[in-house]
Amino acid sequence: MADTAAFDVLILGGGSGGYAAAFRASELGLSVALIEKDKVGGTCLHYGCIPTKALLHAAEVADQSRESEQFGVKTSFEGIDMPGVNSYKDGIVARLYKGLQGLVKANKVTFVEGEGTLVAPNAVEVAGTRYEGRNVVLATGSRNRTLPGLEIDGTHVLSSYEALTLDRVPSSVVVLGGGVIGVEFASVWRSFGAEVTIVEALPRLVPAEDEAASKVVERTFRKRGIGFKTGVRFAGVEKRDDGVTVSLENGETIDAEVLLVAVGRGPVTENLGYEENGVTLDRGFVVTDERLRTSVPNVYAVGDIVPGLQLAHRGFAHGIFVAEHIAGLNPVPVDDLGIPKVTYCDPEVASVGLTEAQAKERLGDDKVEALEYNLAGNGKSQILKTQGFAKVVREKDGPVIGIHLVGARVGELIAEAQLIYNWEAMPHEVAQLIHPHPTQSEALGEAHLALAGKPLHVHG
């Protein structure tokens, strides 16, 4: 078996977590090898964040052209040219991929193409070559889950992976799962003209978000003609030549051309030598401490294989953290609560910190104050004709502990919200800062003004 000299950092998996660790370690003067079996950029760039957001933008363009008359603009909407949409989407991914490959070179990272297996706590083997690292970072990411007995056939039963490369707009879709990925695809397909029904076992759509946000999403989806059934479980699917019949545990059935299974993503940790080399797993996820150390000395884990939020920017933060930790910089651990989350359906949902319910559960009902600023009072939101709110949750007489936004384009506002949360700002401190008029960011300013006891554009 061929052998190579030991690297300071040996990384298995070149997605958001793995390549961020590689770049930061290299910036810090460490020698780095990055092993990737598919394409650097991983799920996010090739099969996740970027292609879905391109589809969502195309969906917004479709809606705007269909609904332009409300702005006094006459257009005629002729339909969706799916090959055209796909080439727009693929073009973006290709450009970013090229840029990322350039960064791998510029950072002098040794890129190893191939499938790696951990063969010792300090070594990974790829096609007969053994690579050693004084430190090893596991970053093998996640894959789509399905339910027992529900097989993804790529034709009528799809995961997000197949859904991203469809060459047509299905006439009707059942989306199994009302979480982030489910509602994003539901939103896209509805804008593209499909009949859509979401089935969610929990009592509400986007169940990880503040209840008030779910209500706005549900109200808006209803207006958009997106059907949904919450609090009901999937029972089975029957395939026909031209589609599927989905049955639910309450006895209902729904016919559709396509079933999208969006029931979450599980870790990629099987048959990779992790457990054999002493790495403790819990339900497939790699168990780490807050410094992302696994049960084996000098072996770390980052990104989706670590239990918690499955987000690309968490992967980046994990990767940077581990590289800095290895370099002895003593970085501050990544706290999932401080990570902003965005769901990019129409309307968008964005949040950071605790929901009102979580805050009350932790601190007690009387220790929490929440204020919901309705976007009806926000000029820019009116111009955009969007509805929703900016909700700020604070500890009574204390700092802001949660911010929740719903409405068109609010994903961009969460960047400010996460500064407020992570800096543990008091509402009166934020109230002092000036927001440009007319922007949607004023809604955040207004909510803090109101919490600081000096509301400006708030109706009693």
Ligand SMILES: Cc1cc2nc3c(=O)[nH]c(=O)nc-3n(C[C@H](O)[C@H](O)[C@H](O)COP(=O)(O)OP(=O)(O)OC[C@H]3O[C@@H](n4cnc5c(N)ncnc54)[C@H](O)[C@@H]3O)c2cc1C
């Ligand atoms: C449809 C969809 C939409 C999403 N949208 C968003 C979004 O808008 N915003 C957001 O923040 N997150 C989003 N995500 C989540 C995001 O993609 C993940 O959180 C992120 O990619 C996790 O990064 P990672 O590095 O942990 O894993 P991954 O990106 O999955 O990377 C792991 C890499 O490891 C490689 N690998 C695995 N095993 C081996 C092996 N044995 N040898 C060599 N290489 C291996 C894989 O090929 C892969 O490239 C989305 C996900 C999906 C599926």
